[in-house]
Amino acid sequence: MRCLALALLASTACLPVQAPGRGPIVAEARVWTWVPFPESRCAIGTPTGIGINVAPESSELVIYLQGGGACASAEDCFGLAPTAANIASGYGDAQFQGEGNLSGIVFIDRLAQDNPYRDASFVFVPYCTGDLHAGDASVAYAVNGEARAAEHRGRANLALFLERVVPTFPNLERVTLAGGSAGGFGAVFDAALVRERFAGVRVDVLSDSGPPVQVPDAIRQQWKDQWAFEPPLDLLEGLAADQPASRIGLLAFSDDVVLRLYADVTLEDWRARMEDLRARVDALPNVEAFVLGGESHVVIANRLAGSDEVPLSEWLAAFAGDDDAWRSAWP
Numbered sequence: 001m002r003c004l005a006l007a008l009l010a011s012t013a014c015l016p017v018q019a020p021g022r023g024p025i026v027a028e029a030r031v032w033t034w035v036p037f038p039e040s041r042c043a044i045g046t047p048t049g050i051g052i053n054v055a056p057e058s059s060e061l062v063i064y065l066q067g068g069g070a071c072a073s074a075e076d077c078f079g080l081a082p083t084a085a086n087i088a089s090g091y092g093d094a095q096f097q098g099e100g101n102l103s104g105i106v107f108i109d110r111l112a113q114d115n116p117y118r119d120a121s122f123v124f125v126p127y128c129t130g131d132l133h134a135g136d137a138s139v140a141y142a143v144n145g146e147a148r149a150a151e152h153r154g155r156a157n158l159a160l161f162l163e164r165v166v167p168t169f170p171n172l173e174r175v176t177l178a179g180g181s182a183g184g185f186g187a188v189f190d191a192a193l194v195r196e197r198f199a200g201v202r203v204d205v206l207s208d209s210g211p212p213v214q215v216p217d218a219i220r221q222q223w224k225d226q227w228a229f230e231p232p233l234d235l236l237e238g239l240a241a242d243q244p245a246s247r248i249g250l251l252a253f254s255d256d257v258v259l260r261l262y263a264d265v266t267l268e269d270w271r272a273r274m275e276d277l278r279a280r281v282d283a284l285p286n287v288e289a290f291v292l293g294g295e296s297h298v299v300i301a302n303r304l305a306g307s308d309e310v311p312l313s314e315w316l317a318a319f320a321g322d323d324d325a326w327r328s329a330w331p
Helices: 002-010 074-078 093-098 154-168 182-189 191-197 217-227 235-242 257-263 267-282 312-320
Strands: 033-037 048-053 060-065 121-125 137-143 146-152 174-180 202-208 248-253 287-292
Touching: 033 093, 033 154, 048 093, 048 154, 060 182, 074 137, 074 146, 121 154, 137 217, 154 182, 154 191, 174 182, 174 191, 182 191, 182 202, 182 235, 191 202, 191 235, 235 248, 235 267, 248 267, 248 312, 257 267, 267 287, 287 312
Parallel strands: 060 121, 060 174, 174 202, 202 248, 248 287
Antiparallel strands: 033 048, 048 121, 137 146
16 A cells, blocks of 8 residues: 555556565566665664666676765754755665656666666665765764764675675676765775675776765764774775776766865865866876866766766766777866
């Protein structure tokens, strides 16, 4: 009955839901299916899971990490205006049903003609941990004088999901780890984990609005204290060297106001950090960036945009197609 009600509200049929299990996932081809993982944890302690959409004939897989802000304090996680998505509600079957067919996310939209991955298999990783998909810590925040636990388990959840995802796709030639905003950061932060689990398989990274700039020391300390996460300063360089034949694509806005506010830096400071990132990208042969001018956030929402006379759709097609002409585009 609940599923029927959701279907009526969303004007779409309910998506299949599997019972909890272990081992390879068996799901209907080209249909989004919710797969619960009882041992996983959202920030409020409830379990979550993944969406999966299998193309049996494909040797490519896209793993998409959902975005939605970040939090590392009582106010930001549990205040009147939380700065991270799905903290109060968690994310389970009901939330997944509300996503419909995930048609708003180009990288995993099988019907989008400008999606170079439309024939691949897809895994959708929801976001309910507030930690840029990077944490593995339980923290007690003081909320109205009482301790309230937050499970910042984004990285731990992904590791759990991969225990079943990896054997589900035994014949892959290529994995693309993608994400937007918080998921864009997560794609960079979790790339080494995904490569480790898919041993011997090429893993590309496509990060939208999660540029690996050098963040202020205060932010790095917050990540370490609250999320048990401390990325190396040369993370991008390490990923590029680890798989020289792979590709790392970075999508961003030059003056992204959302990221500036999160980092608590001035426009001039942010631009200096982006210039530093540009120099680092230029030094790495398998890393390129597509940067639009302006203060907006999430590039893929501007699918008709272009930078340096290069259309976004062409840049993505060159990235996915291993085109030798793939190059950075800066405003």
